[in-house]
Amino acid sequence: MSEAIKHECGLAFIRLRKPFSYYLQKYGTPMYALNKLYVLMEKQHNRGQDGAGVATVKLNTEPGYPFLYRMRSNAAQPIAEIFQKIGLELEELERYQPDIQMHPGLLKGHLNMMGELLLGHLRYGTQGKNNVEFCHPFIKRDLVPGKNLALAGNFNLVNTDELFAEIKMDPGTFQKQSDLAAMMEVIHHFLVIEEDKCPNCANIVNVLKQATPLFDGGYTIGGLVGNGSSFVMRDAHGIRPAYYYIDDEIIIAASERSSIRTTFNIGPGEIQELMPGHALIVDEKGEYSIEHILPDAPRRACSFERIYFSRGSDEKIYRERIDLGYHLSKTVLERIDNDLKNTIFSYIPNTAEVAYFGLVKGMEDYLNEIKYQRILSWGKDVDPDKLKEMVNRKIRQEKIAIKDVKMRTFITADSGRNEMVQHVYDITYGTIRDYEDTLVVIDDSIVRGTTLKESIVRMLSRLRPKKIIVVSSAPQIRYPDCYGIDMSRMGDFIAFKAAIDLHKDRGTSHIVDDIYAQCKELEATDQLKSTNLVRGIYAPFTPEEISKKIAELITPEDVDTPVEVIYQTIEDLHASCPTNTGDWYFTGNYPTPGGNRVVNKAFINYVEGVNSRGY
Known part of the structure; x- marks a missing residue:
């Protein structure tokens, strides 16, 4: 993606079902769970680089001894820092007792993070600050083991004020800045109620059934309870992903299927998806169940998971990204007038590469059909030279754009920053024939268009192509997200800017004013969540008209090369990613009422010049 956007965090959960001595005997180390947690988190480090955290619960500790531990970091390499600290702690123990790893019980008693229950988290901050205090897991401590709770998740909530009111809590400054704090307080509130009914044996199903219907947002959450029970749960629409694997040794859950598969060398088909609205519940004895917590709701799993966020090492995601590129091939062929001889194909590194393979495959299928029909038309009169030339025709591919190391600058002025942006790529x-070749480049998506304008388009124009066509494997991003992706300001979206400019060009800016007035009316009656009024901004225009205006906006004033933009259609997106149909950032069709409130508030903020989130 030419413009990285902060997004969805990552979750890693491990519950051992055997004593530590079992893993020492079978795998040669009692550190099996911690070692696997490290790999499981590293295999998901793409999901969060603002910080990381690990919590652990030790089973069967002596009364008066700690049983819940946590370690967090917001260092440049947070996962590495956490596990390096654990390693140093182990080295210190081995200095006094070199064979301590051969005595798992002794090691468990002295190594803080060595427990039977482990919860890891990778954070991309979308709410709150990037201080270490905002890193998950959060914990609530109590003298009663069953009232202790560690909680982490991949989510955003848009109704935190209502949640605090629900449990009659006046939040402090910290709680107001963190939706996890709100979620934690609500879950812990109901946990305490259940614990008071049955000390150290609270019914986690009842806790979740009382707490989670109050949450407006998309989430996958994991929790450890001090008495040894634990859970992983997914929202009713399945917005955020969750997968699990269970055998007689271990219970694992994570945000990505491929991370589990790679970490534990598990074969295809053995890892299950945690269904929307369901929870994986593990009791203090290690027995588990899959519980239906929330009523069934339409599945709206985030399509951006498939387009960009999740690692493409998952075979299903890989194939879907191939399909995303393939579906664009027909439109691209039309735009280049089927002239493959004078067209070069490339991609914006690095994550658009798989969609690029799909686009090229579409071109190859078209070219092979042309070869087939042409050769058939010759009949028996086949000229060997013509045949050789036809058979050897290929799609012209080059690695045009190269992403340099991430450049940082001390310059704060916009003009200076724009100069730096130009050199990111x-x-x-020498790869293009001057003014003869059309250059087609594919990107995952186009969010703001800033990097395209200030860097990519300007640099590609230096190759002097006849035309530049920028292809997006995602549809036009028109609306903010409030379920885990950091896209919350209307003015950031190049598609929105294009629509506003089209209204100005056509003298219809009164529509913008009318929609603003309607939003303010809804705001006055606390009805912003009732409907998405911002759809009316785009209604007068076709997707092609908006794409044409976007092409104008991303073309620098001093660039003469014609630029065109092609976007994925909503229909082809759903055909490519049939299980992840969540598309609210493209269509404005939000799965929860809070989404409507966010988009309307974001529009109000835009008109009023308020540069803050809509939630």
């Missing part, structure tokens, strides 16, 4: 010179 470099190009391969």
Whole structure:
């Protein structure tokens, strides 16, 4: 993606079902769970680089001894820092007792993070600050073991004020800045109620059934309770992903299927998806159940997971990204007038590469059909030279754009920053015939268009192509997200800017004013969540008209090369990613009422010049 956007966090959960001595005997180390947690988190580090955290619960500790531990970091390499600290702690123990790893019980008693229950988290901050205090897991401590709770998740909530009111809590400054704090307080509130009914044996199903219907947002959450029970749960629409694997040794859950598969060398088909509205519940004895917590709701799993966020090492995601590129091939062929001889294909590194393979495959299928029909038309009169030339025709591919190391700058002025942005990418010179070749480049998505305008389009134009066509494997991003992706300001979206400019061009800016007035009316009656009024901004225009205006906006004033933009259609997105139909950032069709409130508030903020989130 040319413009990285902060998004969805990552979750990693491990519950051992055997004593530590079992893992020492079978795997040669009692550190099996911690070692696997490290790998499981590293295999999901793409999901969060603002911080990381690990919590552990030790089973059967002596009364008066700690049983819940936590370690967090917001360092540049937070996972590495956490596990390096654990390693140093182990080295210190081995200095005094070199064979301590051969005595798992002794090691468990002295190594803080060595427990039977482990919860890891990777954070991309979308709410709150990036201080270490905002890193998950959060914990609530109590003298009663069953009232202790560690909680982490991949989510955003848009009704935190209502949640605090629900449990009659006046939040402090910290709680107001963190939706996890709100979620924690609500879950812990009901946990305490259940614990008072049955000390150290609270019914986690009842806790979740009382707490989670109050949450407006998308979430996958994991929790450890001090008495040894634990859970992983997914929201009713399945917005955020969750997968699990269970055998007689271990119970695992994570945000990505491929991370589990790679970490534990598990074969295909053995890892299950945690269904929307369901929870994986593990009791203090290690027995588990899958519980239906929330009423069934339409599945709206985030399509951006498939387009960009999740690692493409998952075979299903890989194939879906291939399909995303393939579905664009027909439109691209039309735009280049089927002229493959004078067209070069490339991609914006690095995550658009798989969609690029799909686009090229579409071109190859078209070219092979042309070859087939042409050769058939010759009949028996086949000229060997013509045949050789036809058979050897290929799609012209080059690695045009090269992403350099991430450049940081001390310059704060916009003009200075724009100069730096120009050099994020470099190009391969000598790959295009001056003013003869059309250059087609595919990107995952186009969010703001800033990097395209200030860097990519400007640099590609130096190759002097006849035309530049920028292809997006995602549809036009028109609306803010409030379920885990950091896209919350209307003015950031190039598609929205294009629509506003079209209204100005056509003298219809009164529509913008009318929608603002309607939003303010809804706000006055606390009805912003009733409907998405911002759809009316786009209603007068076709997707092609908006794409044409976007092409104008991303073309620098001093660039003469014609630029066109092609976007994925909503229909082809759903055909490519049939299980992840969540598309609210493209269509404005939000799965929860809070989404409507966010988009309307974001529009109000835009009109009023308020540069803050809509939630």
